[in-house]
Amino acid sequence: MGRDGYLGDLEQMLLLAALRLGDDAYGTRIMEELRSAVGRRVSRGSVYVTLDRMEEKGWIESSMSGPRPERGGRPRRVVRVTAEGVAELRKSREALLTLWDGLEDSLETP
């Protein structure tokens, strides 16, 4: 959520996962991606609440797919990262890179 305008860590991960998944970015797949790519298990509620909040801030947009039989006739909420969302990601990334700068050598794995 970024106390001083930077992204929180769950927010970053969700945005990145959504970008990686493209048209396939909906709740179940996003959670799977976090689990398989970085081994992070997040509670379902946190994911939905965070997505709702990011949509309110305009970092993502979501659209509903048509009803699907394997989902009991219910739609998918597919999210897409907006230009603002990407800008936020970049800002956070640069801040982190700046802070990392010069530390790489001293923090080299022993």
Place this chain on the structure above:
Amino acid sequence: MTGGDPKAPALARRLLEAALPRGSRTEAMLGDLEEEFAARVRTGGRRARAWYWREAFLLASRYTFTRWSDPRDGRALDPRPGGGGGMLETVWADVRYSARRLVRSPLFTGVAVLSLALGIGANTAIFSLVNAIVLRDAPYAEPDALVDVYFQTPGFTHGVLSHPDFRDLIDASAGVFSGLAGSQLTLVQADAEAGVRLLTAEAVSGDYFGVLGIRPLVGRLLGPQDDVAPGAHPVVALSHGFWERRFGSDPGIVGGELRLGGRPYTIVGVTPRDYHGMIRGLEPEVYVPLMMYEALLPGSNTLTERRNHSLFAKGRLMPSAGIVQAQGLLDRATNDFRARYPEAWTESDALVAVPTTDVIMNPMVDRVLLPAAGMIMVVVGLVLLIACANLASFLLARAADRRREIAVRIALGAARGRIVGQLLTEAVMLALVGGAAGIGLAAWSLRLLLTADLPLPLPITIDASLDGTVLSFSLGVSVAAGLLFGLAPSVQATRPDVSGTLRDEAAASGRGRGARLRDALVVGQVAVSVVLLVAAGLFLRSLDASRRVELGFGGPPAGIVELVLPAERYPGPEAMAFLDRLEERIAGLPGVRSVGATSNLHLNPTSTTTSEFVIEGVAPPAGQDFHSVDFARIDGGYPASAGLRIVEGRGFTAADGPDSEPVVIVNEAFVSRFFPDGDVLGRSIRQTDEGEVTSVGVMATARIRQIGEDPRPFVYGNLRQSRPTFVALVASTTVDAERTALAMFDEARSLDPEVMAYSTGTMERHLAVMLLPRRLGAVVVSAFAGLALILATIGLYGIVSHAVSRRVREVGIRLSLGADAGDVTWMLTRSGIRLVVVGGALGLTVSAVVARLIGRLLFGVPPLDLVTFLGVPALFAVVATVASWVPASRATRVDPVAALRSE
């Protein structure tokens, strides 16, 4: 899980739906859960269900807490030191303390929870039925602007319209209605995987979905372009339930094909999940254009015949119009129709408008439905009252046990309010746990009821799901029960008599004000249970009486197949030739003794047919020039196969053909009504649409419309002297009737692969339909009366065992002084029996009044039925003696020395 798709736990899903905000995002969340559940279920159904419950619980609590706190604060669940505190912390402390206390006395907790679970479960189950049938609103857009239109005729205040009248009304509705929706339910034959099956279809007018404001879930719904010319629009919209069951919720089904009545129909779309059709309780599986009605039901003249009333109608008011303008328009239409169509409209016929929001099913049905719903709610309310009395009684007993402890706490400076609060928390927690168990119980019993194979005349569907309304009801009932019935014990326990209690050893004997209150509760419980048991006894006795009625029809076990023989397929004599060949084949089936056919079975709740007769010397009723008499056509084999008995003259024979003299058989009631001299054989009667017919035989009078009716005159026409469209074939059999019916259908199929069969069944089931209301009434009231008896027994047992436990010392002293154990047991038992006698007497007095009130619903039993009024007290005497004696006798088995040392 056997076969089919394993389903996610429906109750968990509903609880979740109730907890989450409504909207598409929630739908998507539920979809995610559904998808993952489907993936998990492959590795084990049980684990997948457990997973679903856990996820649903976590998600529901997450959203509930987020809503309570700042929605923008992502850490809403984090504990916030320093924030909140105060009252919430106190409540939390009380909850933990109560939970510990309840866990420590599992027997008390178990019995109290069981009592409440039974009471709240019964209420939840019944309320969810009432909710589904009476309370839940249909999802019409702006329902306040909708008006029901009915056809009124003497004896029928709110009937259905004819198609021609409906079309004329649309043309006349300008300025008042922006549109009119018309529909009628029917059964259509659809191709299934194996053979055919019947679907319930709602045939709808072009503006139907537009006027009601129902939007498609998938594809499109039917519109005006689908309702232009008869037979020209083979399109169909699917109901959500049918789409789910038959097509696995496949959205790609739009454009697909469904064969109805032997013809392909294009599927155009699916209705939303919450729409169940315009006629409550009768949910269609498919929606077809009204203009296809005759194509689906060959031989009907529904679309063109102004005297054929079958259409339900609703109009949408224009913004400028109200119910007054609507009725004004209908009055003008009434006058116009009376003038233009005198053959169909009499001076007493009229159109009436009723606001849709004032109607549940139909104003005439509502008049029966609402009192019935009210009565059954009262019955389950009484059951709950008994359960709550148990709760109060147990809490009083516990409070009495804890008076010393509480007095000490008050003496040490605890605020009375805090202690009352803590005791109340305990009561409410018990009630909530009982409520949760009750909801589970309700879900289980509803599933049992709704999947039971009831012999219904129509496929009634009730969506009695535990939705938000039902769950809030149960929650509210639980909390109210806890607060109301926990309050008296709490106040009682904390009465400011501290020094008295601390000093007074006599408190140990427990015969204070609290004990008297508990006695009163038991008396009340017994009285209410007696009333319910008497009602149940009376209903069971009338069910028994109606089962014993000699029907004069349907005695021998028989298979029944109902066929349609459309005129296009079987013009003229082909229909009769087909029937002849079929009967010949059926007669050759193993076990078949005789076979016959009729145009309408006796005791058919969905259809009675009459014909008009002119009888010389007997004046017709005022205002008519004929007698309207119940009528059906039969063939020669029918009386033997349907258990009818010819008492005079002859039956129909092969000699009575289409070209010979038209003949009829009349029943004895007909003879005594119209030919009191008894001389009827060979007499000629004029049937207005057939001409002169000659009576050749007399049939023993059978029950025609209802089991309890007075003998009704009846005329049996000759099926062979007509061109039958609908026939029921009846074959009496010495083997299994169900199998015979299926074999009959197979024979019909082998003669004509596209034959239209409406049903296959047995005579037993056909007759069971007539008994169903009585059977359901008896079963439901008995179930609740049984529940009341169990609850009252629990209460009685509890109070006697508590009293006994308080008197262990006294018993010890008596026994050690040489008292006889039997005498002591009797002394303790007596206290319980005394309460039962008082309660029973009270209950029987009230029962006598109640029995008179329900007398109208009884059959063959007087309200003050001796068997019931003696049986119920006898039953209670046995139960009460056992419930009191068991704990009492236990007390006398204790070792006197140990008993003296106790306390």
